[in-house]
Amino acid sequence: MPDPADHERTVREAFTKQASDYAERSVLSDPEKIGRLIRATEPSSKARVLDVATGPGHVAFGFAAVCDEVVGVDITRAPLEIATERNQQRSSANIHFGQADAGNLPFATASFDIVVCRLAFHHLENPSLVLREMARVCRTGGTVAVADIVVSEFPERASYQNRFERLRDPSHVRALQRSELLALVTEQGIEITDVRSGTVVQNVAQWLDLAQTPEPRADTVRKLIEADAKHDLSGTRPFSEDGELYFTHRTAIVVGRRVRSESGTTE
Secondary structure, eight states: OOOHHHHHHHHHHHHHHTHHHHHHSSGGGOHHHHHHHHHHHOOOTTOEEEEETOTTSHHHHHHHTTSSEEEEEESOHHHHHHHHHHHHHHTOTTEEEEEOOTTSOOSOTTOEEEEEEESOGGGOSOHHHHHHHHHHHEEEEEEEEEEEEEBOSSHHHHHHHHHHHHHHOTTOOOOOBHHHHHHHHHHTTEEEEEEEEEEEEEEHHHHHHHHTOOTTHHHHHHHHHHHHHHHOOSSSOOEEETTEEEEEEEEEEEEEEEOBOTTSOBO
């Protein structure tokens, strides 16, 4: 059985070397997509928000513009340093960043009104544990939201995509099927109130460069995606345009209301 400490080390290494690029030029920084997630949670101006796996803080800063207090946590120090520096430049008094394990959040039960996690679940070895922690620290009646890439509902097609995703970035564990994500959310006493689907078209060369994927792994990834373009193996619909190779990430935002407390009662 894989050692969780080994995977944690892999995640830290991956996001330490990728920190600057993910802060500046990845889908993480797309303001339209960040705004879409924030709007989906329907935040009150008085809300206390927790952003799990905050990275360089893009989602946290988005919430800080509309909510009273925001806390962003991540397991990796490098992106947190970027987030902290940006926060100092902005002089935002209502946002705080700290290092924490998403599977063991250092917060009291029911201490947040909104708990979110964006584009991190495919890096988790135990997403159910992280969702349980997210639900625990959310007050009953509060909002929990998860946004991530999702894969085909057909296992073989899902496995094909996850194969080239892992080759590109070893910190990738497994992108979930949308049905799996919905089931995990419901199991934690969260009543789903909204599900929003989307897509992100990825330029393969830029996507590989962002993860700093070494050759020959990058070449293997390109060949897998080229085969996918010919034989429709994953549902990511690869295509070529002007000599460049592209594919499509499918995404989902799942939003729910925390209706079951730690004692098992509902509101």
